[in-house]
Amino acid sequence: MKTPRAFYQPLAIGAPAPLRELPTRLERMIHFVPPHLEKMRAKVPDLIGTVDVVLGNLEDAIPADQKVAARHGFIEMAKANDFGQTGLWTRVNCLNSPWLLDDLVEIVQEVGDKLDVVMLPKVEGPWDIHYADQLLAQLEARAGVTKPILIHAILETAEGVKNVEAIATASPRMHGMSLGPADLAASRGMKTTRVGGGHPDYAVLPDAAETGASRLSVQQDLWHYTIAKMVDACMAAGIKAFYGPFGDFSDAAACESQFRNAFLMGCAGAWSLHPSQIAIAKTVFSPDPDEVAFARRILEAMPDGSGAVMIDGKMQDDATWKQASVIVDLARLVAARDPDLASAYGF
Known part of the structure; x- marks a missing residue:
């Protein structure tokens, strides 16, 4: 662990000094854009005024043979638009992939001063943050980037959840964390193919002695424990917690319910993977009048x-x-x- 005196020192000569406080920004929804698709990049100018964060996705949901195209598409998208108050993020490929290094090298070199946050998938422990932290500092120094690029970790492995407190305090570059329910379900051996949300088999029954033959099953929240643990770690570290994806685009009511649970528990926002989820996140993560x-x-x-x-x-x-x-x-x-x-x- 770094000493307090060294914690806020730049990790490369010429890199910008780390932030001591997170910028005060509204981040109710992190809207995912697949930048390898030209028709999706063309929608970004209209999105900028509608969403709080535009994220160019380079990882899951991008075919392997389109990874380079997605990276180049993101760089083109970043250069072509003025994002103003809207955050510009990218989700890079995971640390053990063959694309991560080029993702960071090329993006920081080309658009580092426009990039606010790098979302890092499948973070397992503080060592993953330390690697990205040092690399980003070196790249910022080389490219002359004037403000530090922040790191947002996705909790999507059992080991990551186990190490959540250490991840939250691994670097002053930490912006926050998101729940990654699909990969986390697989890592834990959970028996579900859903992306976020509940499951009808995860339920409780009232005591038979009290209700007799009529026993109404009540569905529970699969993610309550993990969200609570993530929120505690983030709030204690002075960073932000987010709900991740809700994969059933046809069930707006269930999406709103899951987002609302996360909001009440302390999350600042959620991912929007479909345009219909933008309005849901905007409603839920804005306090009721x-x-x-x-x-x-x-x-x-x-x-x-x-x-x-x-x-x-x-x-x-x-x-x-x-x-x-x-x-x-x-x-x-x-x-x-x-x-x-x-x-x-x-x-």
Whole structure:
């Protein structure tokens, strides 16, 4: 482990100094674009004003014989567009693939100053972050990149989940983590072929003695434990947690339910793999106007966050003041990007 004095030192001569705080950015949805397809790249100018993050995907879902085309397509996409407040990310290939090195070398050299975050798949431990951290610093120095490119880890192996706390604190370059449920299910030996979401066989029954013959099965959340563990690790490290993909594009209600669970548990956003999921993520990961209004009443009643007051028959104290601050701070961030919600929030 690095000493505190060395933790924020650049890892290469001429590389930009690591950030001490994450940039304050709205990241409700990370929208995946397959950049090897010209027709998908052509949609990016319209996407920029609609989504919070545009991600050029180079890994899973890109055929092996299209990996180089996807990399070059991403570079072309990055050069051709002004992303403004919208984040520009890429998911590179995994560390044990033959494409990862060229992904990072070429992308940082060509568009390093436009790139905000590299999403790193199948992270198993802090050693994976250390490798990417050192390599990115060397590439930034060589290319003259002026701001550090952040790393976002995907939790999609059992070993990665086991090492989640060490991953979260492995580098000041860490941006956050996403749940990767499909690969994680395979790594754990889970008996499901679904990409995210629940499963009807993962359920509980009420006690037979209480209900008799009528026993209603209630489906449980397969990912509750992992999301909670990821959120705790991320929040403790000062980085962000995200829900990953929801693969059933035909079931908008189930997608919204899974996203909402993640939002309530502390996730900042989720992946959108299909255009229909953009609106779902925008709705779910923006606080409800009624919740914002009530949170503002708490803050107004307790300006310095101390003491206790009664509002609508409910006690509010310093703990609920902190909860209200989380909601109002997020609402202000949303309002700065969304005029309709700004009006609904009263900002």
